[in-house]
Amino acid sequence: MATAKTKTPEQTTDVQDSALNELFIDELKDIYWAEKHLAKSLPKMAKAATSDELRAAIENHLSETENQITRLEDAFASIGEKAVAVKCEAMAGLLKEGEEIIAETEKGSITRDAGIISAAQKIEHYEIASYGTLKTLASVLGYNEAAELLDSTLQEEKACDSLLTKIAEAGINQKSKSEKK
Ligand SMILES: [Fe+2]
Ligand SMILES: [Fe+2]
DSSP states (O other): OOOOOOOOOOOOSOGGGSHHHHHHHHHHHHHHHHHHHHHHHHHHHHHHOSSHHHHHHHHHHHHHHHHHHHHHHHHHHHTTOOOOOOOOHHHHHHHHHHHHHHHHSOTTOHHHHHHHHHHHHHHHHHHHHHHHHHHHHHHHTTOHHHHHHHHHHHHHHHHHHHHHHHHIIIIIHHHHHTSOO
């Protein structure tokens, strides 16, 4: 069996010059795009929601998301980088899925809310994974200010996810069970 050749990368003692630094910045650009596009989609999701509770939760998360965009700009600035958005294919796909769920469910139905919650939680889980990694990478790279900013957003994403679970379990799942297809 052939042994796989592994290239030994050149070494550096300068964090700014490291491959990990480049990966961190690339991921920051990715989530920056994701948040900006999510902010454009959330009003549509709120408008499509049937229950006032879900609509209020989405509207609240819209203002949090706008603040998270500013926080990302602060994180870029804290490491001397320009805030640049690079298309996040994962978020683009998740948002498209959310639009499809709205198109496929009946207006005014609770089942639509169950669908919106499903789409929104997939988005939140993607964000939780992204911010968890970003926060850890920021700490490893010694970017303490960025790590703190990213952690604040991580906590908001987790809280949003928990709230969505609470809303679903408080009645939406049961009510939608009795709606005819
Ligand atoms: Fe977010
Ligand atoms: Fe979020």
